[in-house]
Amino acid sequence: MRGHFGEHFRLSIFGESHGPAIGMVIDGIPAGTPIDEEAIARDMARRAPGSDPTATARKEADRVRIVSGLYQGRATGTPLCGMIENTNTRSGDYVQLQTKMRPGHADYAGQVKYGGFNDPRGGGHFSGRLTAPLVFAGSIARALLAAQGVEIAAHIAAIGGVQDARFDPVHVDAQTLRALRERRFPLLDPAQEVPMREAVEAARMNQDSVGGVVECAATGVRAGIGSPYFGSVESVTSQLLFSVPAVKAVEFGDGVALPGMTGSQANDEMTYENGRVVALTNHNGGITGGITNGMPILLRAAIKPTPSIARAQHTVDLSTGADTTLSITGRHDPCIVPRAVVVIESALAIALCELCMDDAATHAL
């Protein structure tokens, strides 16, 4: 499972934050799929830093150069490789970090795993920058799904203690989702933008950071996608969601609220509506028995506060074998939640492509 997702819509990602380039190989894009590089660039821009005041001041161009799998504007059907050159790196910022382990980061775990041979500059392969390839792949996945009537979008459900409204689990519609994707700071209740930005600014002023929650929905997904057990929609999607650095909890439907409910509250009763089976509620988030049931898919990803903070922290220095104090300088987001929105959307889009393709395979013969 290392470095690789999927059996049908296969994704391999590579790169280090301060190495020559990062990128991805996608194998499984249907031949003839139009590759809209402008649409991809718009999605990439949603993740890129510097596009919003909550984000780091670094300018990452994040221009993807497609070096294979594309011919005359369409996917060839053979593996598509996209590359993003790393042009704006200041490795000098990171020198002390080679031996001083940043709390909350992969530094120590990675040092042990790779015996100290991994690239420490900017977090190396562990950098959140590696979510850019996910967004690239997600953008292609979402276009494939959109052609089937599936819409996917997410919003900032919380930053720090400030909550946005939640999706209407039954009536969330494609139009709402499309509108969300147009917003730089996507909220269902725009009135929460100011307090959320204030929470981020307060953290920054305090040399600290805040976390948040991203809620994501998909509409138009037909019933019957996914498999029981290891190939459940939740299993496959959560594998991708937990690949996103900083995600530490994943909920489907009512998630952590479900244990406090009774069966009669949590069960989604069904009815015929214009000859079609629908549920009256959607506590299960569109998934029962690991399989889509035709209702909107709903999930939430909890994102921990950015571990890179300027205030002094106690940690270890592997070069001296002694404790030390670390103040992380450089450009860091006090809150990555706004940039994570499109990453979470991408994870769901990639998972649904994989699952749709898996389902098609079982109907081939």
Place this chain on the structure above:
Amino acid sequence: MRGHFGEHFRLSIFGESHGPAIGMVIDGIPAGTPIDEEAIARDMARRAPGSDPTATARKEADRVRIVSGLYQGRATGTPLCGMIENTNTRSGDYVQLQTKMRPGHADYAGQVKYGGFNDPRGGGHFSGRLTAPLVFAGSIARALLAAQGVEIAAHIAAIGGVQDARFDPVHVDAQTLRALRERRFPLLDPAQEVPMREAVEAARMNQDSVGGVVECAATGVRAGIGSPYFGSVESVTSQLLFSVPAVKAVEFGDGVALPGMTGSQANDEMTYENGRVVALTNHNGGITGGITNGMPILLRAAIKPTPSIARAQHTVDLSTGADTTLSITGRHDPCIVPRAVVVIESALAIALCELCMDDAATHAL
């Protein structure tokens, strides 16, 4: 990913609730591993119904017959297949369920996926009974890990609104975990047993059901297991956790509480303790950057209330194409949380075996 987990400690499960048998094939058990059938039987008994008043009155023998991969009490190194005959089935209970879709169950999603050809008796392949093979595999996995000094146990963190205490995230130790596994109703604070049982009994009296939370810990896991992104400890473990029917949310470390914290609160500062790097707190649940960091692993799985309830529910009848009312008769648990404890432990044990073996492969050459 269908019906199959892992690349090293490979697990395939099969069977339907009322078919001839259920079982599993495990490929990857090291040759010479002692297979302690008594220890496995004890774990199976922890999942089996009827062992506790909260559970259904059905008696499932759940005797596993190992038909391959075992020779003179030890694993041969070739695939081990275990079978559990289904002897105590009352299919008559389920006749109406072939067309009346039970709310909260996989019935409708499964009908669509399999075109109506799946076995509807007792939930067929979707039955929670299929977690028995997980427990079998988990029991072997846990024995393998125990030989490396890894202990895994879980407790009932909540039933309905009643909460148990939580694991001490830093100091939880092997002795605590071993003691938990001896308890029929595993709690850190035994005083919660009575109110929890009352909550279950109240639901039963009300023809209803309740959900809960299982919290699981592993101690003794060395740093450096897991991989960034798609092979993260969280990704691999959550794939298994979300394979367990009724699990709808998974949290690692402080999980859903992390978004409300600041970076300075959530980061786990590190220190040298007797020459060993340890963290002073464990908000990350022993995993940073997707890789174990040597601290205890901590996770929580939210389990929705059992969807099978006796009270009348509104649903659809596929045979008439009209709405109907359904009262589910038969023997059903008003709360599956106590039986789920060992299943969640098993998921973590299997994931850790897989990840340890993956790590070993990368150090082979």
Place this chain on the structure above:
Amino acid sequence: MRGHFGEHFRLSIFGESHGPAIGMVIDGIPAGTPIDEEAIARDMARRAPGSDPTATARKEADRVRIVSGLYQGRATGTPLCGMIENTNTRSGDYVQLQTKMRPGHADYAGQVKYGGFNDPRGGGHFSGRLTAPLVFAGSIARALLAAQGVEIAAHIAAIGGVQDARFDPVHVDAQTLRALRERRFPLLDPAQEVPMREAVEAARMNQDSVGGVVECAATGVRAGIGSPYFGSVESVTSQLLFSVPAVKAVEFGDGVALPGMTGSQANDEMTYENGRVVALTNHNGGITGGITNGMPILLRAAIKPTPSIARAQHTVDLSTGADTTLSITGRHDPCIVPRAVVVIESALAIALCELCMDDAATHAL
């Protein structure tokens, strides 16, 4: 890849020759597929020993008990497990073999791999008996393909030095293939049966054995199945063919004769025939660039002589650490080629199902 084939038509096999049972799990049979147990039994009988004078005198019932994935005569779409109990075993025949390594067998390699923990009785998991699950899976695969107009059959292309005729690479048709499958000793030129049987009998009289070649064809396979490189038809099919014990060479099309040809001889020129593209010759065996081209698929598998022979052989005794002499007693085929015919057919059928399903996945979106 251990113990497991495929991503779509997934196959796991398990069992030891003298253990309680052998069997297989197949995940990926489309829901609703009729499972014709009589047809499967006929295929199993073609592989079973004792059905032909060239084969061992053992009687293996090889009755498959399907314990999951089957409901009312059709596949449920969830994993199908089939079991074959081992009822007719004489482990006494094999006692000396635990330490005396049979030349040409897996004994020594397996001892090293499994540290001596593998089941030595009757070859354990290495036994050719494990091809029975392949035939079971192949029978289902062939039925799926037959519904698409694909026919697969093989013949005994050679036994010892006696050659059968070869398939007409361009005009081999479904009728020829169906007729071959009805024959107990399938040959294109029935005149070769007597000399072939004489070669086998001569080997037996000489306490020796002979090998042979199986040639297999598939008609009706549409163009466009398979992928370049690692997913080529040859790659996927050869993985299965080389899984069959005793297969030591695999050829597609003209195979080992191609190096001696020129490009102008080996290239298959094309023409329009009734508006359809066909080739005038078929030196490539229906596969170009790893992908089917619509011509019949043709392959040959070279099968080494049965290593179990009665005459005394020089070998090592691991218990004494000294050389020894070994005479293998017991019931052994002087020639397994006739029984291998249906196994080779099965390998091709399974590979084509896998590849068809893979192709369908890439056209899903």
Place this chain on the structure above:
Amino acid sequence: MRGHFGEHFRLSIFGESHGPAIGMVIDGIPAGTPIDEEAIARDMARRAPGSDPTATARKEADRVRIVSGLYQGRATGTPLCGMIENTNTRSGDYVQLQTKMRPGHADYAGQVKYGGFNDPRGGGHFSGRLTAPLVFAGSIARALLAAQGVEIAAHIAAIGGVQDARFDPVHVDAQTLRALRERRFPLLDPAQEVPMREAVEAARMNQDSVGGVVECAATGVRAGIGSPYFGSVESVTSQLLFSVPAVKAVEFGDGVALPGMTGSQANDEMTYENGRVVALTNHNGGITGGITNGMPILLRAAIKPTPSIARAQHTVDLSTGADTTLSITGRHDPCIVPRAVVVIESALAIALCELCMDDAATHAL
């Protein structure tokens, strides 16, 4: 299996002959492995065209730019991506080929598979140029194995009808193999170079091409690598060998000669030699039961004649739906066998790395 090999030493390749670049991602190189770019360049040069008179006059620089997974000269342990820019392409040579299907090539099969969307220039993704990434990966794999005492090399066993000597199956040694790798035209019997070159030149003069055979050996491979059935050494290696365009037959040990032998001739008798178990002969090519037995590994790959020939061939024109005649112009090898030597070595090296890592995983716990 599409576009992707392995579970441990994972390899993804991408690119089209005339697209911006080709390349590969390798996931699984142990952290800290020295990456000797000079040694890799030497291996790449052995495959590159233009280095020998038998090859095309094109100059492919084949300079690999490593863009990830490398830090301070060593593998980081995270995915390594290498890119080869396509700088010397003359697409004009290929215009007519978009609709006129070259006999013996993937053109028609690929057109059907990809619906005409694949890149037709220079064969696109089907180009033999995609073996360059295999050689890159193979060079790293061979260095890893060399550190374990494993040597791998191949020679030109035949071109057209001219045969080289064969490896001594028992006594082939590391020194012989190292010497072979230094030769531009690797032969065991150098006297065959002149007649082989004459055969190639005769084909060229005749506007035709010739095929050949590559024989490959590995010494120093310990017993116990590989698995029975689907993970056999032969299965895994042949998946890679048949990924190489033009390979149409694969033999292990005595291969196609084994069917004509008796068991007493083909079995490899064993003896103790200095306390170590060795075989007196090696008809099985170092593999029994799918597992290495400690003897040298021996295999042969049959390579069909280059399908690109200048002489006029009959074929179809998809744009007119009518037959046509095609003369392939441009720079083409009349014989690719010398360049294929290092590709075949690479396939074996990659397979052995994968299998060694798989074996290590099963000994981890």
